[in-house]
Amino acid sequence: MLRKSLTAILASAILLPFLFFAVLSVGQAWFYPSVMPQRFTLANWQQLWSGQSELQFGLVRSLILGLGVAILSTLLGFIISKEIALAKYKNRWLLLAYWPFVLSPVVLAILVQRFFLLTGMSGELIGVLLGQLILAFPFTVIFFQSFWSPEVLQLGQQSQTLGASAVYTLRYVLLPLAKPLLLICFFQTFLISWFEYGLTQFIGLGKVKTLTILVFKYVNEANIFHAALASLLIMLPPALLLWANKKFVFRGI
Template identity: 45%
Template structure:
């Protein structure tokens, strides 16, 4: 009985914000002190079907950026973690991987912005992508560093001794062993890029309107319906990733 009550309270606690967002999205003329909107409308959701809808464009832009950063950072982190583990200065290189997190994202963006301008990438998707990689790549490197232990090296040497080529050892031995960590790195770097606001807002100079930037814009404009819809779209991919990752973790071998 207590467990059911606790589960109900937790569902209620975590569900209330989403319920409020749903009411803000469909409610019209909702003013204090009214407890509920006087009129309900689906006009905001119908506008999502328009070809030139800004929210859908921001959703696609955010998915492209976060997906590209996740794949590139995970692949690069896998290679860099191996190089660091085999280096004589592994401790120093690992410590250097923490440097991007010594500064707030906004300050980091201000520091690298002159280099982005020199590369003629200011205000472009490429500039934002490069800035996000500077944060996500060290994170993936640190996350995957524990995989390259002495036991992993022994597995690789054993595969090579049994006749595997370096490519076969990577594809048939190392990648299957590393897949749980690679999957975690993909999800974490995706979320890191997906929810970024400060770095993206500075480097894009208002030209690359990701979904996170649009949420803050609508909130600043006091446009509650669009802010609510943008917020619901913002939490949708992470929720899907959470469900997929949960099913993978709970799956019996």
């Protein structure tokens, strides 16, 4: 009985924010001291799917950045982390990988802003993507260090000693072993990009309006209904990724 009660309380705590933002996203004309909005309409959701919706463009930009950062950082991190694991001064390289996390994203953006200005990538989607990689790529390098144990490295060397090519060893030996970690790393880096605000705002110069940027914009404008819809859109992918992690990844592990 106690376990069921605790489960119900936990489930309610998790679902309450989704329910709250869902109600606000279809609300209209909410005035104090009313507990609920005076009117309900699907106009905000219909506007989301219209051809000129700011929220629609923000959702697309966030998805492009999230998927791009996740794919690039996961692949590069997997490859580079192996080279670091084999390097003579492994600890020095790992220490360097921690450097971006010593500073706040805004301070980090200020330090690299000159590069983006000189290359003309400030205020561009590609510039924001590269800026987010500054955070995501070192994370993947650190994340995959636990995979490259002496046993895994020896297994790869034995495969090549027996005549397998480097590509064959990577495809049929290393990738199957690393598949669960690759998926987890992909999800994590996607979320790093999905929720990132400081670098995106500074390098994007306010022109690259992702969902996180739009949430703050709508809050500053006191547009609570659009802010609720944008917040709900931000919350849905992490919930889906959490479900996918539990159903496919951790079950495989």
